[in-house]
Amino acid sequence: MLDKNFLWGGAVAANQYEGAWNVDGKGISVADVMTKGSVNQPRQITDDVLHHQEYPNHLGIDFYHHYQEEIKLMAEMGFKCFRLSIAWSRIFPHGDEDKPNEAGLAFYDRVFAECWKYQMEPVVTLSHFEMPFYLAKHYGGWRNRKMIDFFLKFATTCFQRYQSKVKYWMTFNEINNLIDTDDPFNAWTGAGVLYQEDENVEQTMYQISHYQFVASALAVQAAKKISADNQVGCMLHFGPIYPASSQPLDQMASVKAMDRRFFFSDVQVRGAYPDYVKQLWKRHHLQLDITADDLATLHRGCVDYIGFSYYKSSVAEFDSKTDFKEKPNPHVSKSDWGWAIDPVGLRYILNVAYERYQKPLFIVENGLGAYDKLENNQVNDDYRIQYLQAHVVQMLKAIELDGVQVLGYTPWAAIDIVSASTGEMAKRYGLIYVNLPEVQQGKAGIYRKKSFAWYQKVIATNGECL
Ligand code: BG6
Numbered sequence: 001m002l003d004k005n006f007l008w009g010g011a012v013a014a015n016q017y018e019g020a021w022n023v024d025g026k027g028i029s030v031a032d033v034m035t036k037g038s039v040n041q042p043r044q045i046t047d048d049v050l051h052h053q054e055y056p057n058h059l060g061i062d063f064y065h066h067y068q069e070e071i072k073l074m075a076e077m078g079f080k081c082f083r084l085s086i087a088w089s090r091i092f093p094h095g096d097e098d099k100p101n102e103a104g105l106a107f108y109d110r111v112f113a114e115c116w117k118y119q120m121e122p123v124v125t126l127s128h129f130e131m132p133f134y135l136a137k138h139y140g141g142w143r144n145r146k147m148i149d150f151f152l153k154f155a156t157t158c159f160q161r162y163q164s165k166v167k168y169w170m171t172f173n174e175i176n177n178l179i180d181t182d183d184p185f186n187a188w189t190g191a192g193v194l195y196q197e198d199e200n201v202e203q204t205m206y207q208i209s210h211y212q213f214v215a216s217a218l219a220v221q222a223a224k225k226i227s228a229d230n231q232v233g234c235m236l237h238f239g240p241i242y243p244a245s246s247q248p249l250d251q252m253a254s255v256k257a258m259d260r261r262f263f264f265s266d267v268q269v270r271g272a273y274p275d276y277v278k279q280l281w282k283r284h285h286l287q288l289d290i291t292a293d294d295l296a297t298l299h300r301g302c303v304d305y306i307g308f309s310y311y312k313s314s315v316a317e318f319d320s321k322t323d324f325k326e327k328p329n330p331h332v333s334k335s336d337w338g339w340a341i342d343p344v345g346l347r348y349i350l351n352v353a354y355e356r357y358q359k360p361l362f363i364v365e366n367g368l369g370a371y372d373k374l375e376n377n378q379v380n381d382d383y384r385i386q387y388l389q390a391h392v393v394q395m396l397k398a399i400e401l402d403g404v405q406v407l408g409y410t411p412w413a414a415i416d417i418v419s420a421s422t423g424e425m426a427k428r429y430g431l432i433y434v435n436l437p438e439v440q441q442g443k444a445g446i447y448r449k450k451s452f453a454w455y456q457k458v459i460a461t462n463g464e465c466l
Pocket of ligand 1: 309365419
């Protein structure tokens with residue numbers, strides 16, 4: 001039997017659904033210069049907002065103007081919580097201002113009030129693939145130590161303003177995506193950085209990560225000072241990378257692959273750098289700007305819980321040059337975008353992460369991106385129900401059989417929004433369907449999918465009826 005306070009809900013991110021990209025004083029964000037892509041065509045990052053380009057995040061689903069109708073539907077589903085993020089560039093349009101933008105702050109006052117109207121607890125990510133474009137362009141993004149102060153100011157402003165409305169916070173969404181330096185998407189959305197051809201990318205990546213760790217640890221301390229009730233978590237992408245075979249070298253490859261994924265939570269949960277990474281820095285002769293004060297800050301700013309996304313698993317095969325090569329998992333099926341579907345992987349990662357940290361875990365993203373069809377105002381997304389049901393079953397096993405402490409479950413996504421990786425609206429995750437042509441005409445254009453009713457029942461029975 002699940003705890004009665006278990007936080008069932010749904011998740012979204014500001015840049016993917018708010019729209020109103022230049023309304024009420026909002027500045028341009030790094031997501032506002034990303035064009036539309038597809039499963040075969042990566043999104044382009046342009047040097048500014050260019051008139052001949054299409055930028056899907058500019059409109060999103062226009063939550064900014066329809067938040068009341070949308071939150072009402074989430075409440076109808078029975079959401080106990082709503083995971084959303086605050087657009088940094090709405091609060092500090094350039095990022096280096098002395099004073100925040102009052103209109104931006106007031107928008108979230110309205111959103112949080114709407115949530116509480118239905119007793120829905122907001123769970124807030126401070127930086128979810130969105131930071132002021134100005135900071136990326138004029139300061140070099142998180143390459144620059146000054147970012148720590150800018151972020152802390154943004155975080156503190158939010159903690160102060162929303163102290164009676166928000167208790168659950170997360171600092172950086174999927175901070176560990178930074179480790180995958182091959183895809184420019186990761187450093188751009190996560191840190192406002194585009195790597196140069198002639199730079200030591202590995203060194204820059206560890207430096208960026210360090211500044212974010214320090215900023216996150218300072219934010220944890222600031223949040224606690226403002227209210228002892230505040231709970232601040234990290235947020236990681238936790239896809240298991242299993243050994244490709246029972247060969248000892250593949251087993252070792254999996255350990256090394258998972259160390260790279262866990263490196264970020266190791267620092268944010270334990271407050272210190274793990275030995276394996278210190279050895280790696282030595283071997284690779286990396287020179288990092290890490291001060292004694294920084295290390296003390298990390299130690300004092302450990303997170304309270306671990307938020308994570310779970311979508312897919314993969315496998316690691318031994319490779320003599322790089323320790324491991326990550327490959328697709330041949331034992332599981334795939335979504336239309338090639339993402340592995342592996343419900344047992346959720347129970348697996350819950351166990352592994354809980355054994356590693358003994359801290360509460362919060363599944364803040366899990367879901368299926370699919371092509372949905374609206375016919376006669378209905379969407380029969382049985383495939384999504386099947387996906388979510390299979391994952392909830394595994395989550396319940398982790399809680400009830402394995403004793404893992406899980407705070408809540410917020411599937412991705414509460415409502416259809418723009419896909420982060422492809423910029424498409426066609427890659428839908430929501431329990432609520434959004435008809436974009438209607439949104440373009442100024443309407444909300446929202447419809448309950450079949451999964452809406454299914455999830456409503458799950459929440460009403462606290463997971464008893466799946
Ligand atoms: C997570 C992100 O990586 O995956 C979300 O935190 C994102 O922002 C989600 O939308 C699904 O990815 P995508 O690319 O299919 O939208």
